[in-house]
Amino acid sequence: MGTPDPKEGLQRWLYEALRRAIVSGRLPADSVLPGTRTLAQQYNLARGTVAAAYEQLLSEGYLVTRTGSGTRVSTVLPDPRHHAKPIPASSIAAHAGFARESHAPWIKRLKENDPPFPLSGANTLPQPFFPHRGDIRLFPIDLWRRLHVRQLRPSRLLTLNDTSPAGLPALRSAIAEHLAIARGVRVPPEQIVVIGSVQHALDLCMRLLTGPGDTVWMEDPGYVAARQIMHASGARVVDVAVDHDGLRVHDGIREAPSAALVYVTPTRHAPLGVPLSSERRAALLQWAAANGTIIFEDDYDSEYCFRSHPLPALRSLPGADQHVVLAGTFSKLMFPSLRVAYAVLPPRLVEPFVRAASLTVRSANGLTQAVLADFLGEGHFDRHVRRTRKVYASRAHAFERAAQKHWQELIDVQPAIAGLDVIGRLLSVDEHTAVQMLKAAGIDAPPLGQYTRRHRHPPGLVMGFAAFNEEEIDRAAQQVATVLREAT
Structure with missing residues (x-):
């Protein structure tokens, strides 16, 4: 069975070693196991440790006891295993080639852009100055555990x-009170x-409202x-x-x-970080009503305004x-892995x-919804x-002070009056060079150019402080x- 691993715990090690021996057939069916005293002496274990491992294997059906014949391996195992053969490397390569040659529209469109979120990686705290994130260290984890x-x-x-796929009624009522x-x-x-995320809400809207x-x-x-998401759906974006006044509504209409x-x-x-002006809000709603268009309002971090009250939602x-879908998320305000969001829908879309x-995800996690409702x-x-x-307001001020102190003639930082991040305009280095050198130094601030398509802005970084x-x-x-300074 090998040597005990102290890090694993002796009882756990013995249980796993015996279970593997039984499943693999090294301990055949109906074979007799040593008594607890004998096995304890053999591996220098406490007799209680051996007895506890035996008891667990008995309760799970791997072992049986018979009067007068000791403890034996069960003739019928609780979970028979199938031993799969290794997949030949040539087969893996052939399948990889098939995937590369696939012409499915979704796969082709997905490959046209880098993924917006990491597809793998270490579960670590973000590096400065990663944007769009709050500080999970501030979350009341003990309270959340008690509610669970x-x-x-x-x-x-x-x-x-x-x-219900619409969500837990208690949570929907609590969200309605919060929004009011x-x-x-x-x-x-x-x-x-x-739903699970604002992206999911947008994806469903694209499926329901566009072809x-x-x-x-x-x-x-x-x-x-x-x-x-819009591009992957096949729509013309x-x-x-x-x-400075937000979306240029009349450009879109033209x-x-x-x-x-x-x-x-x-x-x-x-x-x-700019708000959509009152005039453009009115123009957008008027055009949407006349055209039968749905406006998808992503209300992603409006709770964080530091120097004034936030503007009311467009909704x-x-x-x-009748024309606005308001989507918001709790994951950004609480912690990312929560994965609970909501969509406020026009009556005809509910x-x-x-x-x-x-049909697509059945429902968001019901237990999490119940805890969140409380x-x-x-x-x-x-x-x-x-x-x-x-x-975050204090950190926004600290960020501004640090910028004034250290970044003269390097980065011009806009006032951080709301949200979790701010734009820093590069004054002496191009975006590509700045991002590459900063990343090598452990600084993670994406370039503004990553967010743009046709309408270029002066070079800058999207910098989180929260x-x-x-x-x-x-x-x-x-x-x-x-x-x-080394780059200049």
């Missing part, structure tokens, strides 16, 4: 059952659908994942310019007057309820959207947002200065 334990009581066994207070959106819970070749608007620059869907981040443009304006959600309903979410807003404390910000700012 409460849901796992025997009296709440039905929490483990399937939930925080975003000025009054909507019945029946028009709210809980191959249909025209859609995308902000340019804009959220990379949103554009890739029209990249509409963004300036270029694609019959667009089926518009993606917009009106409260705080991603990534430029809160008169007439918007039924087809729920059916599509049921987290919202008991006021913990509001307290968490208020606390993190104060911390996930890093003030000491980390200042230390990383010094490193940025050192690297960029």
Whole structure:
């Protein structure tokens, strides 16, 4: 059975060693095992350790006891195994060639762009100045664990059952209450659908509202994942310019007057950080109503405004309820792996959207929904947002101070008045050189050019500050200065 591994735990090691020997046939069916005292002496183990391992194997059906004949290997194992043969390398290569030659439209379109999110990698904290992230170290993990334990009581066994593809009713009601207070959106819970991510909501809207070749608007620059979802669907994506007043609505109307869907981040443009002006909001809604277009409003981090109250959601304006899908996520406000988001839908879209959600993913995790409903309903979410807003405001000021102190004539940083990140305009080095050299030095700030298609902006970096404390910000700012001065 080999040598005991102290790191694994002696009981666990013995259990696994015996189970592997039984499954592999090295301990044949009906063979007699040594007594607990004998085996304990043989491997210098406590007799109780051996007895506990035997007991676990007995309870799982690998061993049986017979009066007068000791402990034996069961003749019928609980989980018979099939021993698969290794796949020949030539077969793997042949299949890889087939994948490369595939002409399926989705595969072809996906290959045209780099993935917007890592497909693999270490589960580590982000490096400075990675954008679009809060600080998971601020999340009340002990409270979240207690709420989870409460849901796992025997009296709440039905929490483990399937939930509606529209979402847990208690969570939908809690989201409706939150939106009425925080975003000025009054909507019945029946028009709210809980999904796993804003990307999923956009994907379903594209499937339901567009066909191959249909025209859609995308902000340019804009959220990379949103554009890739639109492109992958087969739609014709029209990249509409963004300036200091947000999406240039009249440019979009001129270029694609019959667009089926518009993606917009009106409260705080991603990534430029500017709000969509009141005049352009009105113009966008008026055109959408006349054209029958759906506006997809990505309300991704509006809770974080540091120097003023956030603008109400576009969905809160008169007439918007029939033409705006409001999507938001809790993953950005709480922790990324939560993977719970919501979509507020026009009445006519609720039924087809729920059916599509049921068909594609069935439902978001029901246990997580139940815990989140309590987290919202008991006021913990509001307290968490208020606390993190104060911390992120302090970090925004620290970021501005560090920029003024270390980046003179290197990076011009816009005021960080909201959100989790800000644009830093490069003054002396091009984007490609800056990104490559900073990455080699452990600084992760994507180039603004990564977010653009047709309408180029001056070279810059999208720089996050919320996930890093003030000491980390200042230390990383010094490193940025050192690297960029070496590049000039």
